[in-house]
Amino acid sequence: MEKDQLKSGRAKNRYARRIPLTDRLKTVLHAYMEERGVLDTDPLFISVENKPFHARSIQDRMRHYGMQTGVSKEVAVSPHAFRRTFCRLKVEAGTNIFALQRLTGHQSLEILRRYVEIYGRDLEEAIEQGFDGI
Template sequence: MRARHEIGVTFSKNQLNRLLKVPNITTFIGLRDLGIMLTLAHTGIRLKELTSLHTQDVSFEGKGAINVQRAKNRYARRIPLTKRLRAVLSAYIKERGVLDTDFLFINVEDNPISPRTVQQRLKHYGKVSKVDKEVNVSPHAFRRTFCRLKVEAGTNIFVLQRLTGHSSLEILRRYVEIYGTDLEEAIEKGFE
């Protein structure tokens, strides 16, 4: 028998917006945390990739991009910035200033932020926004949400594979099966 494959929980757009509204961006930690959540939400980046980012991995030339150098499969990739992510990361890097460490996301002691701290901060925002009562708030929920939203928007699966760094199309195929809109569009074709 074939094993049944499912996709973990994702955020609705409403839940994602509720999470992104919580950080107090007038503080360094709030601005950093918004930058972290937006980077996760707008790039589909993995937690380890996020905590391994350096300031020089973010480019604001043209439309801007994040260059993931330390990827799970060891293949570097370029992820273009959305307008909102570009604005938040620009403000965060300006606030962060020039330091001895070149890690992008840092804690208040100017050390690289740990994956565990990111997980704890996300749990905190899940609790404050009450999203945690509906969905488990985790870095991977952001990644799954990114994939789902891109599939729903009709993004080509090969482009999505390049953005997310998936080595195989198998995982992305599951998203297309569940969230793809091509069946709804195809069913009416020929009957117009």
């Protein structure tokens, strides 16, 4: 028997994805649902007008807040950038790449690899790692 899961809407590849519903996520979603209230709509995230968000409006809001806070001067602020960062941090934390591939819905490890490309600084650190004191 599988643990609790959320079923996402169709992704870019036209397939829905199942997202593990962890205890932490259950807590956050419960608080959100308490605030949002019960509505007669399937979409989980809605606007103040109780209408589903469109992908473009989320991208626009992220861009707006990135510019407003100055974050976008330092790093890219977009759903895609957040997804890449999530993948990269999970790999750096030692997450099993096959589990990450399934979680993110990447069709192949090659596509996931592109998401978590290792940059020059990371390569230099990997070379130096373990050579302290030599």
